[in-house]
Amino acid sequence: TFRPMTKREAIGIFGGTKKGLAEGMGLTASAISQWPDELDQARTDQILGAAVRLGLKVPAHFLLNLPAGTSPA
Numbered sequence: 001t002f003r004p005m006t007k008r009e010a011i012g013i014f015g016g017t018k019k020g021l022a023e024g025m026g027l028t029a030s031a032i033s034q035w036p037d038e039l040d041q042a043r044t045d046q047i048l049g050a051a052v053r054l055g056l057k058v059p060a061h062f063l064l065n066l067p068a069g070t071s072p073a
Contacts, residue, residue, distance in 0.1 A: 002041050002044075003061070003062075004038045004039055004040065004041070004044060005038075005039045005043075005044040005047060005048075005062065006037055006038055006039065007032070007035050007036070007037050007038075007039060008037070009059070010039065010044075010047045011032075013047065013051050013056055013057070013058060013059075014051070014056065018032045018033065021047075024050045024051065024054055024056075025046065025047065025050050044062070048062055048063070
Protein backbone atom coordinates (compact mmCIF):
# COMPACT_ATOMS: atom_id res chain seq x y z
CA THR A 1 0.00 0.00 0.00
CA PHE A 2 1.26 3.49 -0.82
CA ARG A 3 2.54 5.63 2.03
CA PRO A 4 2.96 9.22 0.94
CA MET A 5 6.32 10.86 1.33
CA THR A 6 6.43 14.17 3.14
CA LYS A 7 8.24 17.17 1.75
CA ARG A 8 10.51 17.03 4.80
CA GLU A 9 11.47 13.40 4.01
CA ALA A 10 12.19 14.34 0.39
CA ILE A 11 14.40 17.21 1.48
CA GLY A 12 16.24 14.87 3.85
CA ILE A 13 17.06 12.44 1.05
CA PHE A 14 18.71 15.26 -0.90
CA GLY A 15 20.99 16.51 1.86
CA GLY A 16 18.54 18.34 4.09
CA THR A 17 18.04 21.48 2.04
CA LYS A 18 15.37 22.66 -0.39
CA LYS A 19 18.20 23.71 -2.68
CA GLY A 20 19.59 20.16 -2.76
CA LEU A 21 16.17 18.70 -3.53
CA ALA A 22 15.54 21.35 -6.17
CA GLU A 23 18.85 20.68 -7.90
CA GLY A 24 18.26 16.93 -7.84
CA MET A 25 14.82 17.38 -9.35
CA GLY A 26 15.82 20.04 -11.88
CA LEU A 27 13.60 22.63 -10.22
CA THR A 28 14.00 25.83 -8.22
CA ALA A 29 13.85 26.05 -4.45
CA SER A 30 10.80 28.29 -4.79
CA ALA A 31 9.03 25.52 -6.73
CA ILE A 32 9.77 23.11 -3.88
CA SER A 33 8.34 25.65 -1.41
CA GLN A 34 5.02 25.44 -3.23
CA TRP A 35 4.70 21.68 -2.78
CA PRO A 36 2.24 20.47 -0.13
CA ASP A 37 3.60 18.90 3.06
CA GLU A 38 2.30 15.47 1.99
CA LEU A 39 3.28 14.46 -1.54
CA ASP A 40 1.21 12.39 -3.93
CA GLN A 41 2.35 9.12 -5.46
CA ALA A 42 3.49 10.66 -8.75
CA ARG A 43 5.72 13.21 -7.00
CA THR A 44 7.03 10.55 -4.60
CA ASP A 45 7.91 8.34 -7.56
CA GLN A 46 9.74 11.23 -9.25
CA ILE A 47 11.73 11.95 -6.08
CA LEU A 48 12.68 8.31 -5.60
CA GLY A 49 13.70 8.01 -9.25
CA ALA A 50 15.91 11.09 -9.04
CA ALA A 51 17.46 9.88 -5.79
CA VAL A 52 18.27 6.45 -7.25
CA ARG A 53 19.68 8.05 -10.40
CA LEU A 54 21.96 10.24 -8.28
CA GLY A 55 23.04 7.34 -6.04
CA LEU A 56 21.51 8.80 -2.89
CA LYS A 57 20.49 6.73 0.10
CA VAL A 58 16.74 6.18 0.12
CA PRO A 59 14.95 4.91 3.24
CA ALA A 60 14.16 1.21 2.75
CA HIS A 61 10.50 1.61 3.63
CA PHE A 62 10.00 3.60 0.41
CA LEU A 63 11.76 1.05 -1.75
CA LEU A 64 10.19 -2.01 -0.16
CA ASN A 65 6.78 -0.49 0.60
CA LEU A 66 7.11 -1.08 4.35
CA PRO A 67 5.69 1.05 7.14
CA ALA A 68 8.08 3.78 8.27
CA GLY A 69 10.49 2.69 10.96
CA THR A 70 10.51 -0.98 9.95
CA SER A 71 13.22 -2.91 8.18
CA PRO A 72 13.15 -5.91 5.88
CA ALA A 73 13.08 -9.35 7.50
